[in-house]
Amino acid sequence: MDHVPMSAEQPAIILSGIEKWYGTRDRPVHALSPTDLSVAEGEFVVLLGPSGCGKTTLLRMVGGLIAPTSGRLTVEGQLLWQGEQRRPEAVSELGMVFQDANLFPWLSIEDNIALPLELKGMARTERRAKAHELCRLVGIGGFERRWPRELSGGMRQRAAIARALSYDPKILLMDEPFGALDAMTRDAMNLELQRIWMDTGKTIILVTHSISEAVFLADRIVLLSPRPGKIDTIVHVPIPRPRRSEVQSTRAFQDIALALRQRLAAIS
Ligand SMILES: Nc1ncnc2c1ncn2[C@@H]1O[C@H](COP(=O)(O)OP(=O)(O)OP(=O)(O)O)[C@@H](O)[C@H]1O
């Protein structure tokens, strides 16, 4: 049975025994051991772990970019992978943001953001109006007609988030989206992302190397350990929202961050 009927309690994403082996010429790499994880509708989950523990692998399988070797993955009640085949109904609920904004340099910001809508056949005036609305949402209102090269790194990441939101997917998958930004811009982007998430009610899975980014953003932090990748610990972050930057100096925040730092050191 492929289609599970929708219900209020149905998780947005369910991984059951999801595993990944990469086939290389000399020897296969076991990137992720069989993994179970459910992400609730509207939840903010952060994947954290040492380099090479399989965070990107997990995210790319959920994003429909690489097929799991085995296991079952459902997105909004739809089976995403049928063997190596990706099922388009499930992919339409997913938006992805990577470490580099990956904007097309020959398109204006608004045309970059509206590109997924153009591919869907939306008329030009309608998609431009949508692009303008999204620019305002992500805080780059007024920059619609600029070229990507005229924007700062943080602004380009905002545009990439707007593009991922353009076709209104229920789920946003983000792989180190702020990894290339300086610390101050990154703090500002974390605040913005929390606001966008609270405004839109999206389900988010975000990958990061930053413990403070993880604690600041997450409802739940999934800590992965390497060789082969597997879930080591799941940490709930019960700090109320909206969280302000100052929350980072509170006892509650620092206790969670310290526990994560110690665990990360133990498994790295
Ligand atoms: N296309 C590939 N072919 C072969 N092995 C791969 C491939 N992609 C990733 N791997 C291996 O799979 C493991 C997990 O890689 P992955 O990129 O998922 O880790 P990661 O947690 O995202 O690391 P980082 O924090 O450095 O981004 C690593 O051992 C990596 O070398």
Ligand SMILES: [Mg+2]
């Ligand atoms: Mg990675």
